[in-house]
Amino acid sequence: MKQLAYATLGALLLNMLVHVTHAQPAGPMAGPAPAQERSLPSERLSAPLTYHLYLPTQYANEPGRRFPVVYWLHGSRGSSAQASRGIAPMFDAAIRSGKTPPVIVVFPDGLGQSM
Numbered sequence: 001m002k003q004l005a006y007a008t009l010g011a012l013l014l015n016m017l018v019h020v021t022h023a024q025p026a027g028p029m030a031g032p033a034p035a036q037e038r039s040l041p042s043e044r045l046s047a048p049l050t051y052h053l054y055l056p057t058q059y060a061n062e063p064g065r066r067f068p069v070v071y072w073l074h075g076s077r078g079s080s081a082q083a084s085r086g087i088a089p090m091f092d093a094a095i096r097s098g099k100t101p102p103v104i105v106v107f108p109d110g111l112g113q114s115m
Contacts (some may be wrong), residue, residue, distance in 0.1 A: 035053060035054040035085070035107060036052065036055075037081070049108075050080065051106055051107055051108045051109055052080045052088075053104070053106055054087075054092070054104065054106075055104055056092070056095050056102035056103065056104070058095075059102070059104065067102055067103055068101070069103065069105075069106060070091075070103050070106070071106050072084075072087055072106070072107050075110075079109060080107040080109040081109075083107045084107040087105070088107075
């Protein structure tokens with residue numbers, strides 16, 4: 001059952017990525033909303049845990065609105081910074097063009113380990 005859930009999630013993400021990569025912004029853009037680097041204190045790591053966060057432009061304009069959250073895991077030998085630089089602009093373009101609804105994307109840092 002767990003494998004089926006992972007396979008389904010993988011298929012959904014792949015489908016979304018295919019559609020996102022072909023998304024074109026609708027109208028003028030000031031540029032993609034950047035993913036911001038943030039951190040949380042971690043007693044277990046004895047250091048802050050960093051992550052990158054993409055917030056759609058609607059997030060600031062609609063403070064009472066709830067948004068779905070996507071957790072994008074960068075995989076082996078990657079980093080949250082690398083993933084956010086490549087993926088956040090694709091989400092931004094898809095949201096601006098109306099191909100996907102506004103979502104928050106969290107890029108957790110896997111600390112150099114495979115996720």
